[in-house]
Amino acid sequence: MIAQTFDIESMEKSFRTNLINHLSGGKAVHLIGTFNEQGQSNLAIFSNVIHVGANPAMMGILFRPVGADSHTYKNIQANKRFTLNHIPFSLAQQAHQTSARYPLSTSEFEACGIEEERIPEFDAPFVKQSLVKIGLIWEEEHLIKSNQTILLVGKIQYISVEDSILLPNGNIDLDLAQSLSAGGLDSYYQLKKVAQFPYAKVSADPSHEPRRNS
């Protein structure tokens, strides 16, 4: 299929939504845990998490335009702290269910059968079964004018990675971790490692040496 601007704008809405949501390829999915101002826990699945920097250690989330149901965004504004939790395959169905529009008075941990973990070191709720748990504090945010989405950047203050999936060089074995990725809005994928390469140098591969351009 080939589509240009006018084709894209005239696509049937759900077809366009599915297609455009797949163009970024496999997206990491995380469960974001927050407390509201009453201390009620909230848990929501997000597939718009991005690495921002390693030093200082920061990650970002792109939020849809803020509305009545934006519990996670509002909770972060109120408490500044939130958690990102990798989703093991065993939690796929429950994790997807957190995207239902539960009322603010409901904890998705309870409603979706996901075990909540609270720790003294960081004041936001974690997903107990996750092998990778990250605690972050609000650092800055930016409004995307074109569609009113918001990039929220958090600084990493707490990291818990299961020893069995952490490699000596700091890499995480995403095969072993069974952390889910998402395709579009309804499909979930597991990762299978197929290649690893050393830091690329111009001279790394003689057969790929640059030729002089005439």
Next chain:
Amino acid sequence: MIAQTFDIESMEKSFRTNLINHLSGGKAVHLIGTFNEQGQSNLAIFSNVIHVGANPAMMGILFRPVGADSHTYKNIQANKRFTLNHIPFSLAQQAHQTSARYPLSTSEFEACGIEEERIPEFDAPFVKQSLVKIGLIWEEEHLIKSNQTILLVGKIQYISVEDSILLPNGNIDLDLAQSLSAGGLDSYYQLKKVAQFPYAKVSADPSHEPRRNS
């Protein structure tokens, strides 16, 4: 492993870089094609591409702080147009090689043995072998103050998806597409579909009905 702020700051540099780059989970990787002001093509691998919105159709790229080698960023500033190309497994090694510091006068297409495709409909270079090719035009950008990275948002103007991987509802079969994902800076993964769920409703799963909080 459990690490708090002070542990993270005192980690050995490459260990921290690898670890933090893995916390976002599997990251979609794309080859970004641009022309410089002399019409010289440039191709670079990026793992920081994010879905921004379906209508208007937009995607974003988080760029490292701009330096002498930021050819892709500078080319987009000059020409506004760029392409995102999914990376099939067969191109993994050549795609990784584009991350070497080739001089501005060198086309990574040539240097890394990747076939360049130019089309009349969109004025930026595509990767011929990619099954998913996207043409975008600069829309807006935002400086992340905490670390001087830049979120650049582009509007999608051209889409080419191989018919064999496009499903009737607009989803792309990422298994069939063999589009690579990345773990950290050196590891590449393929995606295997493990689940698909309908739009989640509060009443979707009786066993997960929310309980009244006392």
